[in-house]
Amino acid sequence: MALPCFLLAKAKKQAPPQAAAELANALSGKLDKMEVRAAGPYVNITIERALLAQTILAEIAGKGASYGTSNTGNGRTVVIDYSSPNIAKPMHVGHLRSTIIGAALVHLHEALGYKVVGINHIGDWGSQFGGLVVALRRRGKTLDEANPVHGLLELYQWSKQQVEADAQFAAEAREAWRELESGREGEVRELWRWVTQTSLAGFAKTYKRLGIQHDLVRGESWYEPLLKETFERVAQAGVVEESQGALVVMLGMIDKGLKETPCLLRQSDGTTLYATRDLAALFSRHAEFDFARALYVVGGEQKLHFRQLKAVLKRMELAWEAQVEHIDFGLLLGPGRTKLASRKGPVLVLDDLLDEVVDEALKVVSEKNPSLDEATRRLVAEQIGIGAIVFNDLKRERIKDVEFDKAQILSFEGETGPYVQYTHARLASILRKAAESGEAQSATQLDLHALSDASTVLLGLARYGTAVRTAAERCEPSLLAQYLLGLCRDVNAWYAHARVLGQAPEVTAARLELVRATKCVIGLGLRHLGVAAPEVM
């Protein structure tokens, strides 16, 4: 372990090597079983390997699933807005990133002891629902039961065509939207509700496969009754003015970069806008949850929007503005950096993608591990396929665009989810074999010197809590993903040459303890990322 002494040197106004020497001098003898030595501007502290091993392994064995957690968030709430797809359209790959990153942030904040409220802010409102209602009226609520989401998409696309092609249809659609906006119960509202529920039922399957459960599903429509008071609240703060027929909040005095882009709250025809609705949601959430953090896991294309929202709060002199964070992320791109999630053109439906990757995983599992029975094989293939997709999305910095390279995802080699899962499964396998042969219990004494070549693994295990904490604080799951890749590399390299079973009992016992601890940490880390940790594969 190396301790750089540059800061110390600055404080003491000495040359770094001299400061290091003095520090080493002062420390030596005070740290039990450690050797302290100055080396140029660094103080190197050498810990007896056995002591290091014993300390770390004991802590992991003792804490188990709570290893790496903390209570820094106790008593505080984090609200996380993620996934938030539009109703009546299937979830496509464009929703993947928000969903996956958001779910990881939920787990990471829970690990820090926060109360987490995951919100699915579904797009269930807008004039397009007028057209959809009319389409349903004409064609009836007949959808393919097995695949209602595809059916709804077809219906939605048909209604859009009709609105453009058929004036009569368009007029009826406008009327239906007006009726919906009025809030009255009746046929129109009932049909709208049916669309919403059918859609959500379709999404539920996808969410289940991804292991995702929101705490609150609350669409845009829910905030509709709050819009008036929201607008008045902003107006009463005295920050609203008229500009070109619309009502806006000027933001140049808060943020120079926004001087030409005021926040529009009300259009010239009197209707509200996206920003008004999001402010309503924000006020409502703040009143309801009194959050320590409110995270919006939304693509980087909407940076301006959130910058405006925060600036509006600032102009209103609301101190909690700083607790609202836009967790932005890069685009999901197709092969050759083409746009993938475009509004036109064939959308890549999320479920189809999951199926495709799982099918490939099934082939690989069958080939690599034919001894598994059919049911296990299918289960494992699902875990691997989903894991490959999720991990692929989380392994890089959020802000970077993700090129969706199918061949790379299907390779299951190198820096991938399956690589981490495979490491976990192999460690599990060693533990299983040890239990079968009874080697696990035979020795009570551990020969910790048998782990002298495993210090990178041990130090890695010790760093787990830090990885979790920084990943949560910075809302950057890739820090944990990268940590796991490193840990797996280290432990793979270790057990490629250090045999665990069939050694002297004390040696086997010590190595088993390392295997157990590492398997535990990999499993915890994977689950925080939303990836399954299979026992076999």
Added chain:
RNA sequence: GCGCCCGUAGCUCAGCUGGAUAGAGCAUCGGAUUUCUAAUCCGACGGUCGCAGGUUCGAAUCCUGCCGGGCGUGCCA
């Protein structure tokens, strides 16, 4: 035009927010299995950290200016 982001090996990316000799994966080439799963491991090859200045003991990291790419830019969400 303006605002924000990105630029590190042939390709995709790390680099612990200023510290020791810049690291991984893919690709290419060569090796490892009588024994815990070869979805693994070991080795080789591969770098003017976009360019130019500046800050200091020290810069891939901080500041300024360029160059290249992306996203956004008042009545869509």
